[in-house]
Amino acid sequence: MPKLARDTQHLLLTVTPGVLCILVFLVLPSLYLMGMAFLTNGPYGLPTLPLSLQAFRELAGFGFLGWSPGNLYTLLRSVWQTLLATLIVTLIAYPAAYYISTRPARWRALMLLAVVVPSWTNQVIRSVGWMNILAPGTPLADFAARLGFIEPQMGLFPSQFAVIIGLVYNFLPFMVLPLYAAFEKLDMAQVEAARDLFASPLSAFRHAVFPQTLPGLMAGVVLVAIPAFGMYVVTELLGGGRSMMIGNLVARQFAQASNWPLGAAGALIMIAVTLIGLKVLRNLGRRLGGDREVVL
Amino acid sequence: MSRGRLTAFLRGFWYALMLFLYAPLLVVVVFSFNSINSSARFAGFSLDWYKRLFANDVIMQALWNTAVLATVSTLIAVVIGGMLGYGFYRYRLGRLSWLVWLIYLPVIMPDIVFGIAEMTFFVLINQWLGILAPGLGTMIIAHVTFQVPFVALLVNARLLALDPSLFEAAQDLYASPWQRLSAFLLPTLRPAIAASFLLALTLSIDDFVISFFTAGPESTTLPIYIWSAIRKGVTPEINAIATLMIATVFLIAMLSMLGGRRRRTSDT
Numbered sequence: 001m002p003k004l005a006r007d008t009q010h011l012l013l014t015v016t017p018g019v020l021c022i023l024v025f026l027v028l029p030s031l032y033l034m035g036m037a038f039l040t041n042g043p044y045g046l047p048t049l050p051l052s053l054q055a056f057r058e059l060a061g062f063g064f065l066g067w068s069p070g071n072l073y074t075l076l077r078s079v080w081q082t083l084l085a086t087l088i089v090t091l092i093a094y095p096a097a098y099y100i101s102t103r104p105a106r107w108r109a110l111m112l113l114a115v116v117v118p119s120w121t122n123q124v125i126r127s128v129g130w131m132n133i134l135a136p137g138t139p140l141a142d143f144a145a146r147l148g149f150i151e152p153q154m155g156l157f158p159s160q161f162a163v164i165i166g167l168v169y170n171f172l173p174f175m176v177l178p179l180y181a182a183f184e185k186l187d188m189a190q191v192e193a194a195r196d197l198f199a200s201p202l203s204a205f206r207h208a209v210f211p212q213t214l215p216g217l218m219a220g221v222v223l224v225a226i227p228a229f230g231m232y233v234v235t236e237l238l239g240g241g242r243s244m245m246i247g248n249l250v251a252r253q254f255a256q257a258s259n260w261p262l263g264a265a266g267a268l269i270m271i272a273v274t275l276i277g278l279k280v281l282r283n284l285g286r287r288l289g290g291d292r293e294v295v296l
Numbered sequence: 297m298s299r300g301r302l303t304a305f306l307r308g309f310w311y312a313l314m315l316f317l318y319a320p321l322l323v324v325v326v327f328s329f330n331s332i333n334s335s336a337r338f339a340g341f342s343l344d345w346y347k348r349l350f351a352n353d354v355i356m357q358a359l360w361n362t363a364v365l366a367t368v369s370t371l372i373a374v375v376i377g378g379m380l381g382y383g384f385y386r387y388r389l390g391r392l393s394w395l396v397w398l399i400y401l402p403v404i405m406p407d408i409v410f411g412i413a414e415m416t417f418f419v420l421i422n423q424w425l426g427i428l429a430p431g432l433g434t435m436i437i438a439h440v441t442f443q444v445p446f447v448a449l450l451v452n453a454r455l456l457a458l459d460p461s462l463f464e465a466a467q468d469l470y471a472s473p474w475q476r477l478s479a480f481l482l483p484t485l486r487p488a489i490a491a492s493f494l495l496a497l498t499l500s501i502d503d504f505v506i507s508f509f510t511a512g513p514e515s516t517t518l519p520i521y522i523w524s525a526i527r528k529g530v531t532p533e534i535n536a537i538a539t540l541m542i543a544t545v546f547l548i549a550m551l552s553m554l555g556g557r558r559r560r561t562s563d564t
Contacts, residue, residue, distance in 0.1 A: 011387040018380030018444050022398045025441040029417030096313055099306040118317045120498040120545045124519045125538040129320025230406025232505050247408040254412055267409045
């Protein structure tokens, strides 16, 4: 057999199953879901013709009873809770990643593993753990009640506080790993030079450490913010109605409320916001990091 | 702040972080041995919850489903994903290079959108053709679909780190593609395959959302069982089930650490 033909055959043989799997079981379903957003909600909550923008109107808050801002609040809250969680994760991950990078080499792999292992347990179990800790009557809840943050005999969940803790807990490793990779390659000579020139620790960080760790930070922000924005489990288990995110709104349309087109429209908005977020981060990274490509 | 004080601060910070990361898991494990049903007060050591758990047929079925789902989907994903990673590396795709973006699609797609898209698609196919009724089969398909890209990326990364001339040498040494596969490719890729096996396994065990939306009435897994128990407000055995799953994850972590150590010693 000629080499070219055999190469093509090998290519098809190795690549086809994987590509087919993703095409048939991910691309096709996603396209179907996107199309569904433009259908009308039928009598049993299933999508039917004719094509319409009804679902988007409902998503924007126009219903039988006039306009209500609930869904828009949910979208804004999703963005806000994502940003807050990402900020807290970053503030925790920076010192942690730096500390790991200063330890002897033989300890580092173990320390990284220690950070990552909790995130391998099932999402639901992690939330159950926090439910145990934040439940009414636990030391933490009693302490908070004594300080007057919550009513006595109440738990610390469901609350927005619990949701933020859950988000930070879930996605912290995704920030520590890329930041650690950046710190490991850090050119300490630059930092020493800054200190020798009497730079304060803060300005040494800003001018010597931060630019060097920026690619790691940007990668971490992408890895944390994207799944945090789509969170379902934590908000469902640790949050109440007032900390609901867009993922919960979408899921509800397929479970209890049965309005598939509305849910599909919500999913479409989720994907759009995710892509816009990626684009913004990319531009931000480029602006902060000069010409270097820092994201993806 | 002097260097010594900074180090002391960082050490303290690290221990606080460990407490934050492990307290929720530790609480689950400790209270799974509690003699009363409370997560606020430990009344004494008992194995009651575990006895009840192993006597409960629904939970045992869920345990079996969880194990089948994780192992079957992982095995399929490692084969398909490994081939994909190899194919993308070996045959520079030229006109087909846009296909690489397919790999990133499942990685950036929110879980919930992924799960719902699969569910609506399976429902549609089921209405038309009568196949793919929700159950373990649809769950395995969904899991394989999100595992494949991670395996492909890992295998691909390992191949990119190799010296390209190795492939020519292998071509000169071994006549048939099968010989090359068994004598060169598989042994070379063994660390990457082992790593992607563990990664795919943890991805499957960690997942709840995608399983939840593609599951059928007969294919409840442990996380889905815990979820619906919380919703119904019955929670007694939950800490015991969760402890079993935490133990599994720590077993995998130890395996991966041993694998990492062996890899490092064999490289040098």
